[in-house]
Amino acid sequence: MLNLNKIIKIVAKSIKVKEKNISLTSKIGDFEDWDSLGHLKILSEIDKITKGKASLIGNLAQQDSVSNIYKVLKKNKLSK
Amino acid sequence: MTSKILQQKSSSIINKYKKEIDILEIGCGDGNITSFAINNRKIEHNFYLSDISISAVNAAKKKIKYKKCEFKTGKWLDPWKDKKFDIIISDVSSINDFIANKSPWYKGVICNSGVDGLRNIEKIISNIDINLKKNGKFILPMISLSDEKKLIKLLKKKFLNVSFTKKIIWPIPGFFHKDKAKYIKLKRDSKINFQEKFGIFLAYTYSATCYGTK
Numbered sequence: 062m063l064n065l066n067k068i069i070k071i072v073a074k075s076i077k078v079k080e081k082n083i084s085l086t087s088k089i090g091d092f093e094d095w096d097s098l099g100h101l102k103i104l105s106e107i108d109k110i111t112k113g114k115a116s117l118i119g120n121l122a123q124q125d126s127v128s129n130i131y132k133v134l135k136k137n138k139l140s141k
Numbered sequence: 142m143t144s145k146i147l148q149q150k151s152s153s154i155i156n157k158y159k160k161e162i163d164i165l166e167i168g169c170g171d172g173n174i175t176s177f178a179i180n181n182r183k184i185e186h187n188f189y190l191s192d193i194s195i196s197a198v199n200a201a202k203k204k205i206k207y208k209k210c211e212f213k214t215g216k217w218l219d220p221w222k223d224k225k226f227d228i229i230i231s232d233v234s235s236i237n238d239f240i241a242n243k244s245p246w247y248k249g250v251i252c253n254s255g256v257d258g259l260r261n262i263e264k265i266i267s268n269i270d271i272n273l274k275k276n277g278k279f280i281l282p283m284i285s286l287s288d289e290k291k292l293i294k295l296l297k298k299k300f301l302n303v304s305f306t307k308k309i310i311w312p313i314p315g316f317f318h319k320d321k322a323k324y325i326k327l328k329r330d331s332k333i334n335f336q337e338k339f340g341i342f343l344a345y346t347y348s349a350t351c352y353g354t355k
Binding site: 097098100101104105108115116118119120121122123 | 142309310311312338339340341343
């Protein structure tokens with residue numbers, strides 16, 4: 062199961078920034094590569110790890126920050 | 142997204158030529174594909190651009206100040222009747238025209254690409270021999286918002302060699318949600334293809350490079 066640290070790792074890897082630069086408040090637009098395509102990369106990576114369950118969450122794409130992604134995943138029991 | 146893919150692909154093919162060649166971009170819009178190729182060229186080439194829209198051609202003229210460039214207005218390959226090219230790049234509208242008209246991508250641009258999105262590209266492919274040199278290459282975008290399977294068939298029927306780049310998945314902007322039922326029907330009829338994931342719609346784009354007409 063995902064946790065906050067793992068989510069931060071996924072975000073950092075997907076948008077090619079160092080993990081130390083990502084925090085709970087990091088959001089779309091904060092980094093050059095965190096645009097709509099970067100966001101899709103993050104979500105697709107989370108989907109891989111959750112074996113396709115994340116893609117079924119109807120409002121996941123609208124979550125524009127690490128904090129919001131984490132909250133929605135937690136609500137859907139895909140993160141602790 | 143489509144322009145970016147065509148920019149990269151066209152530029153990498155152009156830069157393989159060691160001699161000066163003639164490159165045509167049809168449906169040039171603001172000329173961003175040719176502009177990218179010019180800015181990243183290794184040697185000098187001759188560039189030709191055309192679009193059905195006068196304002197698009199004017200925008201391209203404004204953007205591109207390269208000496209060896211010629212601009213014309215007209216649809217498909219029509220403005221270039223007496224000229225043969227080493228490379229022809231098509232960025233002519235090739236998505237379902239209902240989507241094209243609803244989208245923010247073609248504001249003020251005539252699409253008329255039909256329900257399968259292929260009306261324009263079919264005409265171009267059928268007349269490509271007139272303008273493509275014997276060993277010339279034809280580069281075009283493949284977009285899932287058109288009848289991709291039909292286009293692949295058309296290309297393989299016309300050309301001996303057809304190769305594709307990797308698919309790039311991208312989120313379709315919000316306008317798509319409004320007419321969801323219509324798009325689902327178009328998908329069911331194999332006119333377009335998309336996926337629904339994470340609460341958004343996803344399409345994909347890649348490019349095709351073709352040579353050796355049959």
